[in-house]
Amino acid sequence: MRTRIIVCGHGTTSHTGRSAIASLVNAVRRHAGGPEVVDAFFDVQQPSLADVVAETSGPRVIVPLLLHHDVSTAGRLAAVAADDPLVRVAPAMGPDWVLAEIGVRRLIEAGARPSDTIVMVAPEADGPRALADISKAARLLSAVWGGPVHVGVVDGVGTPVEDALDVARAHNQRVVVSMYALASGQGASAIGRLGADVVTAPLLGAGAPDARLVTLALERAEVLSFPGEVGSATR
Template sequence: MNSVRRHAQGAEVVDAFVDVQQPSLGDVVAETSGPRVIVPLVLTHDVAATRLLQEAAADDPRVRVAPAMGPDWVLAEIGVRRLIEAGARPSDTIVMVAPHADGPRALADVSKAARLLSAVWGGPVHVGVVDGVGTPVDEALDVARAHNQRVVVSMYALASGEGASAIGRLGADVVTAPLLGAGAPDQRLVSLALERADVLPFPGELGLASH
């Protein structure tokens, strides 16, 4: 994220991945030195990613893993901004959709994110999950349609992907952009990443780990 680099207060920001993309997180950790913090660019707990992050940090006491980006009030505020940009109205039925929840802890994160979104939006928010545990998104949309109002999907994802494609095929009236949106990222999202890294008290290297 170039915006994070520009605001990192002298810390070096290095991209890394925990899936098949390169550079791998393990390689980045091995090739760098000094105090390092890994910031997981994920919105919910992920069992596989957490294991890989912990393994990457296990052998060097100067490496720590920051909390995940979500759930957080900042993401709820940006989610409401995306709803407004998409033309959502107070009378609409809102369904927050997460691409993936791999277990109870992830589902708890998604549920909390929905409660935060509901509080900022000022109305109820239903929850659907594209893949994993929780209410399948097609069932969540069926329940939402029973209210006989427009159904608006709030995408609980940083960027577009297969989850967004699946939602489009299910026939919601409106689907929001992901939290990153198009163009320059919301400055609040950049600030949240830096807050998770806690880079301001000390110079060092900041690694942004993505799937």
């Protein structure tokens, strides 16, 4: 029996954000090969993750469309997996080199220059583990960009974004915010209102999703196998 892939992320009220997430799920569906690919949401949108798991059967792997650890969603994922031995949870999408490469692409698209001061901004960090993930993402971005990257957080633990921007402005260069958000939404909108000289688009921009994001999602699904199943989730 083939594994069903459940692609699950935070919902959003943003039409642009919803379209971007739907495009990513559809692209994963087209490239998955044989497994059925369905979408689910932790909040805001339907169907909910709990409903999708309850209405499906057989081996299933949940691919969380998360860029860093999140206490609330981690608890939901653990609870769902604990209730059904045929449900497994893949690693979150980030941090990852792929996201750093796409982040640099967004910087270039936004017109960032080597002389600019870069600040990676995340909408939220709800604890030390989330902050560690975001800090790692910034280090990866720095390595690909080839220059220092500061870190700011809109809400939660870590350096408040206002402080991070103040430090960045002290360099007397243009300040460019690298948006560490998957798609447009309330958190991404807050980042866009920060008053930086330049703000990048989310990792999921307009149009078709970057093929590297699709591959990353499928690789996350491949990580796990189920007893008695031959091959990976995408074969």
